[in-house]
Amino acid sequence: xxxxxxxxxxxxxxxxxxxxxxxxxxxxxxxxxxxxxxxxxxxxxxxxxxxxxxxxxxxxxxxxxxxxxxxxxxxxxxxxxxxxxxxxxxxxxxxxxxxxxxxxxxxxxxxxxxxxxxxxxxxxxxxxxxxxxxxxxxxxxxxxxxxxxxxxxxxxxxxxxxxxxxxxxxxxxxxxxxxxxxxxxxxxxxxxxxxxxxxxxxxxxxxxxxxxxxxxxxxxxxxxxxxxxxxxxxxxxxxxxxxxxxxxxxxxxxxxxxxxxxxxxxxxxxxxxxxxxxxxxxxxxxxxxxxxxxxxxxxxxxxxxxxxxxxxxxxxxxxxxxxxxxxxxxxx
Amino acid sequence: xxxxxxxxxxxxxxxxxxxxxxxxxxxxxxxxxxxxxxxxxxxxxxxxxxxxxxxxxxxxxxxxxxxxxxxxxxxxxxxxxxxxxxxxxxxxxxxxxxxxxxxxxxxxxxxxxxxxxxxxxxxxxxxxxxxxxxxxxxxxxxxxxxxxxxxxxxxxxxxxxxxxxxxxxxxxxxxxxxxxxxxxxxxxxxxxxxxxxxxxxxxxxxxxxxxxxxxxxxxxxxxxxxxxxxxx
Numbered sequence: 024x025x026x027x028x029x030x031x032x033x034x035x036x037x038x039x040x041x042x043x044x045x046x047x048x049x050x051x052x053x054x055x056x057x058x059x060x061x062x063x064x065x066x067x068x069x070x071x072x073x074x075x076x077x078x079x080x081x082x083x084x085x086x087x088x089x090x091x092x093x094x095x096x097x098x099x100x101x102x103x104x105x106x107x108x109x110x111x112x113x114x115x116x117x118x119x120x121x122x123x124x125x126x127x128x129x130x131x132x133x134x135x136x137x138x139x140x141x142x143x144x145x146x147x148x149x150x151x152x153x154x155x156x157x158x159x160x161x162x163x164x165x166x167x168x169x170x171x172x173x174x175x176x177x178x179x180x181x182x183x184x185x186x187x188x189x190x191x192x193x194x195x196x197x198x199x200x201x202x203x204x205x206x207x208x209x210x211x212x213x214x215x216x217x218x219x220x221x222x223x224x225x226x227x228x229x230x231x232x233x234x235x236x237x238x239x240x241x242x243x244x245x246x247x248x249x250x251x252x253x254x255x256x257x258x259x260x261x262x263x264x265x266x267x268x269x270x271x272x273x274x275x276x277x278x279x280x281x282x283x284x285x286x287x288x289x290x291x292x293x294x295x296x297x298x299x300x301x302x303x304x305x306x307x308x309x310x311x312x313x314x315x316x317x318x319x320x321x322x323x324x325x326x327x328x329x330x331x332x333x334x335x336x337x338x339x340x341x342x343x344x345x346x347x348x349x350x351x352x353x354x355x
Numbered sequence: 356x357x358x359x360x361x362x363x364x365x366x367x368x369x370x371x372x373x374x375x376x377x378x379x380x381x382x383x384x385x386x387x388x389x390x391x392x393x394x395x396x397x398x399x400x401x402x403x404x405x406x407x408x409x410x411x412x413x414x415x416x417x418x419x420x421x422x423x424x425x426x427x428x429x430x431x432x433x434x435x436x437x438x439x440x441x442x443x444x445x446x447x448x449x450x451x452x453x454x455x456x457x458x459x460x461x462x463x464x465x466x467x468x469x470x471x472x473x474x475x476x477x478x479x480x481x482x483x484x485x486x487x488x489x490x491x492x493x494x495x496x497x498x499x500x501x502x503x504x505x506x507x508x509x510x511x512x513x514x515x516x517x518x519x520x521x522x523x524x525x526x527x528x529x530x531x532x533x534x535x536x537x538x539x540x541x542x543x544x545x546x547x548x549x550x551x552x553x554x555x556x557x558x559x560x561x562x563x564x565x566x567x568x569x570x571x572x573x574x575x576x577x578x579x580x581x582x583x584x585x586x587x
Contacts, residue, residue, distance in 0.1 A: 110442075233461065234460070236461055236462055237455055237458065237460070237461070237462040240452060240455065240462055241452055241455055243441050243444060244439075244441060244444075244449075244452065245439065247404065247435065248452075250403075250404060250424075251402060251403075251404065251428060251432070251433055252424075252425075252428050252452075252455050252456060253423065253424025253425035253426070253427060253428040253456060254424060255424065293442075293443050297443050297488075298443055298444075298445075298448065299441060299442075299443050299444040299448060300448065300462075302461055302462060
């Protein structure tokens with residue numbers, strides 16, 4: 024259709040942008056490197072060359088995390104918005120990220136060694152995201168109003184933050200530090216050897232999202248229409264929460280909370296592509312989500328000489344006004 | 356054919372019972388009755404959205420609850436009395452959604468699906484709305500699109516809950532004419548609930564009354580019985 028054709032140009036531009044920024048991010052930084060260093064670091068790595076070490080161990084994992092986190096959070100946001108038929112829904116607003124944080128906090132601050140290991144951390148983050156996702160889903164069956172559900176999510180978020188604050192006060196210095204570092208949110212917390220597993224999980228989430236585009240398209244019309252088309256609405260809802268938890272949990276576990284990407288990008292892509300076709304929307308969210316967070320990361324790196332900006336702060340600075348703009352448009 | 360035996364209808368609590376009622380293909384059946392008597396509950400029961408409290412409802416010899424979801428959706432379509440437009444969903448895309456059960460894994464539509472939509476649009480004279488977003492339509496336009504969508508779904512039976520409630524007089528007549536023609540020419544079984552009694556009796560429908568005194572569903576042939584029901 025027409026929409027897809029004009030959309031192809033947008034996709035191409037965005038993909039070229041991602042490729043360009045990917046290499047730009049690998050080459051530029053505090054220490055100047057050139058294209059040959061990048062090539063060697065990726066394909067003929069030698070850990071004796073300091074430039075190659077910087078590229079492979081510092082810049083490469085950070086940039087890959089920006090790409091996969093941006094893509095994953097955006098698709099997760101789209102899933103939530105379609106599930107709740109609410110353009111302002113998202114894993115962050117509805118307290119799903121907070122759920123991850125709570126379980127990670129409980130784990131780390133309990134002082135039990137296992138929960139501070141990589142598997143323990145991811146496990147608690149995923150479980151937290153899934154459990155709180157189901158909780159919101161359950162709540163949504165009797166809170167019908169869109170705004171009330173959002174407020175409920177925000178309240179849930181504050182409630183969890185308070186519990187975490189109490190946990191922090193009464194915990195040991197060492198585990199507190201581990202948790203504080205995590206909770207600041209950073210794309211730099213991942214090392215190169217962890218990249219394959221994270222990329223695999225996000226890819227799995229993307230594949231699962233593509234597998235449910237058909238019911239998602241019908242779900243945009245409402246749950247009743249979905250049942251009339253023969254879909255089992257309970258199975259579908261739980262599947263959507265599962266995929267969202269996979270994205271939000273994994274990304275929260277490795278990068279800490281990153282706000283507004285999952286809220287702003289799905290709205291942006293709907294405005295750009297003007298469609299409810301979830302095949303197009305999923306693709307658009309993957310590409311534009313990746314481009315957005317990658318751009319944020321590059322900007323942060325470029326201005327790091329003058330001012331240090333946490334990634335979570337920058338996404339909020341851009342995302343919050345955009346969401347307010349959507350709100351105003353909706354009210355009008 | 357839809358056949359109903361010793362059935363109790365209602366959302367959780369009994370509203371009315373129906374026994375030995377049949378709805379054949381090739382005809383438009385008009386369901387009448389007072390507000391709250393259970394017309395919507397009945398249509399929802401037939402479409403599988405809610406279950407009968409007691410008794411059996413068979414579509415073409417098979418119990419409604421025995422159908423798999425997607426198979427039932429190829430047999431019967433239901434149009435709600437209230438429609439909600441969706442932002443960024445064009446009328447074309449909306450109509451195509453009715454073809455979901457005929458598409459591939461990722462929902463790619465075939466030429467046949469597009470042909471169905473074209474046909475429905477010209478039948479219901481909504482071709483000029485093709486590229487409009489459904490949340491920008493008037494409630495009457497949206498209602499026409501919803502009926503067209505049920506037609507696109509290509510089912511043997513089409514259930515419409517007050518399909519003409521938002522339409523102007525000429526569109527009401529147009530829709531009724533189309534339903535009669537559809538039933539006769541394409542051998543579809545059409546069930547509508549309606550409050551447009553005077554108009555409905557001008558069309559060759561089969562009439563069915565939900566009697567508020569006996570709490571029973573029965574077929575009727577004359578307008579007198581309707582007048583008795585609604586004068587009390």
